[in-house]
Amino acid sequence: MASSGSEQSVTVDGHVIKLTNLDKVLYPSTGTTKADVIGYYAEIAAVMLPHLVDRAATRKRWPDGVGDGSHEPTVFFNKDLAKGTPDWVTRFKIAHRDHDNFYPVVDDLATLTWLGQLAALEIHVPQWRFGREGQVLPPDRLVLDLDPGEGVGLAECAEVARWAQEILTDIGHAPVPVTSGSKGIHLYAPLDGSLDSDQATEVARELARALEADHPDLVTATMKRAVRAGKVFLDWSQNNGAKTTVAPYSLRGRLRPTVAAPRTWAELAAPDLGQLEYAEVLRRVAAEPDPLAAMAGPTPTPTPTSGAEHTATVDRLTTYRSMRDPARTPEPVPATPPAGGAGDTFVIQEHHARRLHYDFRLEHDGVLVSWAVPKGPPTDTGDNRLAVQTEDHPLEYATFAGSIPKGEYGGGDVAIWDSGTYELHKWRDGKEVIVTLHGQPAGGLGGQQRSYALIHTGSGSGQAEKNWLLHLMTEKPAYGGQVVPFPDEVAPMLATPATPAEIEGSQDDYAYEMKWDGIRSVVYLAGRQVRLVSRSGRDDTAAYPDLVAALAGVKVQTAVLDAEIVVTDESGRPTFGLLQNRINLTRPGDIARAAATWPAQLMVFDLLEHDGRSLVGEPYERRRELLDALLPAPVGGRVQVPPIFDGDLEAALATSRALQLEGVVAKRHGSVYQPGRRAHTWRKIKLLASQEVVVGGWRPGQGRRDGSMGSVLVGVPEAGGLRYVGRVGSGFSGRALGVMDRLLADLGRSTSPFADVPREDARDAHWVEPTLVGEVTYTELTGPGRLRHPVWKGLRADKTPADVSWES
Template sequence: MSPVARKTTVLVGDRRIALTNTDKVLYPGTGTTKGQVIAYYERVAPWMIPHVKDRPVTRKRWANGVDGKVFFEKNLPDSAPDWVRHHTIAHKEHDTEYPIVDDLPTLVWMAQQAALELHVPQWRFGPRGGQQHPDRIVLDLDPGEGVGLRECVEVAVAARELLQGMGLDPYPVTSGSKGIHLYAGLDGRVTTAQVSDVAHELAKALEQDLPDLVLSSMSRAERTGKVFVDWSQNNGNKTTIAPYSLRGRDRPTVAAPRTWDELGQRGLAQLTMDEVLDRLEAHGDLLHPVASAALSVGRPDSGHWDSDRTQRANDAERPGRDRLATYRAKRDPSRTPEPVPVDAPSVREDGTPTFVIQEHHATRDHYDFRLEHDGVLVSWALPKGEPTDPGKNHLAVMTEDHPLEYGGFEGTIPVGEYGGGTVTIWDDGTYELEKWREGEEVIVTLHGRTNGVRRLALLHTRGRGKGRDGDEKNWLIHRTKDQPDRLADAGGGTGAGGASRPSAATARAERKRIDAAAPSATAPTDRRTMQATLASGALRLDPADWAFEMKWDGIRALATVRDGRVTLRSRNDNDLTDQYPELQELGERAGVDGVYDGEVVALDERGRPSFQLLQDRMGVTKPREVEAARRRTPVHLLLFDVLEADGHDLTRLGYTARREALTTVVEPGGAIEVPPEADGDLDRAVADSAERGLEGVVAKKRSSRYAEGRRSEAWLKVKHHASQEVVVGGWRPGNGRRAGGIGSLLLGVPGPDGLEYVGRVGTGFRDRDLDEIAEVLGKAERATSPFVDVPRPDARDAHWVRPTRVGEVEFAEWTADGRLRQPSWRGWRPDKDPGDVVRES
């Protein structure tokens, strides 16, 4: 930011966002400023977010306006706020961390980045970050030279007939550029490849029907005078401009849903952002059926309903006979994706009662708290959510009873319908009922799959009998001081390998817990590690809510045990099995097959993990060399988590439950260790870590589930020394004793515009290190610099290399111009790809 740039901090939802240069003109043709762009995305958010929710977002940014340079950005930059949700996609040569736009603050932050265009694929991430089947099909009608919207409409009408013949209902969107997109919702039962094949066949059928107008092949030479039906955007690796996204053209046009009647009108044109906002206020989202269908994929079936409003009105007049009458009277099942069962509820007599807490982004954002009771979900709206402090009660407003099917509902209720907005599940599970005094008091202990066990009380504010179907709906929800006993810690000592074996009673209890977990449907090769976020500022973490573990200085590995055989994979999916044969011992020490998370370490003479020593084992795969390195430098596997055990998926269980499962099923010893939690609070853990010469501490929220493939604030890492992973992009010759060889390495960190130069490192090397580095880099030479910018003195005698290798340095601090001060080489990181590297703050 320049010294004269204006900066304003605003509150968006519950997030503070710094807005800069809001008066900068991004569309010179219309004078549209960055501030107006931000205001557009803020207003369009309720209608746009359902179309991009849970999808990886690729951005096209015009920092200096549409007449300037455009930046194409996939990775989430290290400068992004830590509250921006993201998921990692593993590509063949690297992993990419994509942001997810699930809320208004994230959308506003992207607008602040001058990300005018947002592009998304036709599929969404699943609950654990896996790629789901596509939930929509899209045809992009792109006019070539000599044709325009009128010809696209002719093709769109023909395509509509074909799609309807397949049982699909297409919706048109003028793309904001030149053509038209056709969307149709899918049920998520077919693969990306199958959808892509169908789209290709549709394009070829249109070309056969309209040979003088339609082109289905990718040949650009043949596009003149024809409409190219681009079917390829259904490929899982391709994206389409998101509905309601701006376009980076001469005017602020928008990818805007239209009606079929509009397409037939004279003067059809692309719409600008002001026109789109006016239409939304008047008519709502014309594309909402596609979003609703997408958000319902994989959710429980909402049941069949005869949409006769007269019958619903009659039901509403008999609330004593049907507790769902009020619920039905407020909803038209032909307009909302919510479950609206026909039959009156019946009480379920078997099993444990369930609960659900749903996050509801509506006119006013809130949470809905629902308890299964007497055949329905008795429901309260929580404007401030569930309380976490026994000293602070929260308001709970009783609402109408909901059907049991609502416990699995996630989706978008259309604007204009009752409760219009997006609903997602925040936590769900079972509960133990302690007291239920109708209209007065309810006390329950929740067993949540996401947020663990807690005891809550609901109290009506003014006495008996006024809490249901009366004028007074206000209750208080209270977190009781007496909470269920927490599960025992993993062990008592602070030394690695000091965990004790649990008792038989604990083992039986944990076996019951594992049996209650969801069966695992994820292949071990599809598993990804959860990543910690670097902590900043002074932390005040309650040990009742957080566990503290030592941070081990090694290489992260997922260990899969199958029939006594162990396979090891690094974070970037490299096979490490042959490099560390001594870790096959896990196959004997794990009582059940499973997938375990841990760190491969080499210990120095004082028993401390040494990253430098571990370098001796990295990349060695030939049996004879492995055996020699094993004798010189044995390794250990320090386990700290378990993703799957005995065929059951444990990732949705809380941290404490997973740790108990780990200590139950693994017998530590030999090369396999299960280090316990640290004693005391965070300050004590940090002091112990420093005294033992370790790298730092990782704080883990006890209630947090295992978030595969993404970085999470539920795990916070606290380091004693600043370290940074770097991409090596070149080297400079040495002097004196190093004359004729490598003197220093030129380092970079990926940024929005490419590989950003962060300085050079010339210390921390052993002579053997430099010889090995010279051999590696000699095979990767290139003629030009891979960096965005390098100071002339550093570039003067530089030898450039392909930026494919990742290393790690320690350093004193970041300089004002973004360079590493006093870096020292620690070693290669073969477990990381360049796409994994982010700037540590």
């Protein structure tokens, strides 16, 4: 594309670009010219552009080259676009507090070539992308920057990277390494869009702190440069929405033309690991696939508005306008986007549409965030109401009352039931809102101050994703009459599998707890408020009203408990099969009947926060001491702290056998709590062979199961695929069969999700999307890795396929 001549014009993607000073040397140590740089970007574009598309690009330019190291070269760091930028370069506007910046998006080879002409050797991008309307989307990747301090190098970075890989893989974010082209290593891990930039930053920070706690001699998570000597600084701040990271396959402005190069984990283990230069990278991509391809964006395509200005702000009224014609409805339909703001208006409207319901609206970010409440706001603290989130409404709707014509969206009479202002105590988008309403003396709230919590159910898809619960809190739910917000969420710590033989030699170093046959739950207490959150992040509060009632009696300002929900049989033995009757229920009537028939127990085994103080850094014995003091006796007949077996593995295993439990968990004395990590300081020892599996298909039943599911085909995720491990037909109760029939009916697909199903098992199989997780027991694994005599224990609604791996 570019020659070694000093100047020429080229046509790229239909755009004429004038290239000048092509023979200028930009890397004196290697004689690399601007023509070489432009040529590199032309050859690497096919794999590089997918990592740039839809991302705001900031550029570091070395117009006179990087120099020879004898003096500091001239460097320009450009964020917004300068005058003279070609009009065909796609750009988006990001509105800052006191000004607007226009950022280019590098979505084609022409733009990449133009940047090469400007000697923009480095291209930096954030972890988020722009959406079609120019809105900033949630981050789609997590990035950790491993930066070696004085006295350490790339080998030490690779060692820390492997430690981070273990943690990230365990929590479902398998990373890919990138040698940065500078001194260290970047780790890229995929995100599913459920976290915002602040939440992703917090995940990265906690991971960095956990590694620092485990390896204080080599890892630091501290920003101060004075403490980095002899250590690898694990920089978690790259996930901040305002931060950027050098893009994969970008050149670096170093003395030599090195590249931020995606690598394989096998390469990271090589003793001669080093940074790669651009010629080496070109040879690699010609022969091997991009190791980071799975995290690349869509194939870049020219946008119809290329070169036009896009604004990176969400017009939150777009959906509202699309559903209304201002010529046909008296409702306010503003033509301009909301201006934002931090108002405190609330309104509850009585809406006589096809069915009577109440619209609960709170001013937030310049709009009225809205929920439809079919039965109206609850007036009793024990009565939770369904609230279905609807489209955002304009602020003008707060005073709207009138008749919407029949045939129009929401046709019917609207009256203001109550309105006024609210105090905001907590607002976590898509998860939880806590407010205190101050209405009118003659309003529907009776002139009383009322505190409400809106809690997203966190489950389902389609319409179910919009479902929340509206809960009336006690008038003075916490000390001083103030609403106490829930503590920050803590990801549960996980145990590593072990055998008794691996523990026996050092058994005095551990305390032993029973491995309860239930589902993991992290419990959040604030005053008399209660939240139950599963390991997968699902809010289970509404599903266990019997536990909520008992936990409300715990006398504490705030606390976070790590626990297991169980249901016991007539002999008092926890039975996962009985617990299945409580899982996946959503209708209040079904939940109430199940709670009466199969009452739940909560086995609490750790205390992670108490009255505003985090305890995750405290040793195991101290956390246990504080837990025993908080819960010295069973609460409400349902919440208890089971005893431990200190240093006596044999007694713990004997008790587990007597109770017919799965086994025990060994917890090392002095160990800290490591949120979200599968750590070796907790070891799980199983008495029964059990395995979590992913359902990928089913076969029809015969005889008494005719017309229903007869067996499920299951697998275990391995190396990016789903390995088939067998067919499970026994262990299903009549109720469990009905539940499986309903769930499987919505998951059908035409192809097998497995790579290796035997013909005899696939003969009459119906394939499904591999999203359901279950647990089975079995006698042994056969030669090809199949489960022998598997028995279904039940669904694991608290886990996702990403959580499943071989137990042994």
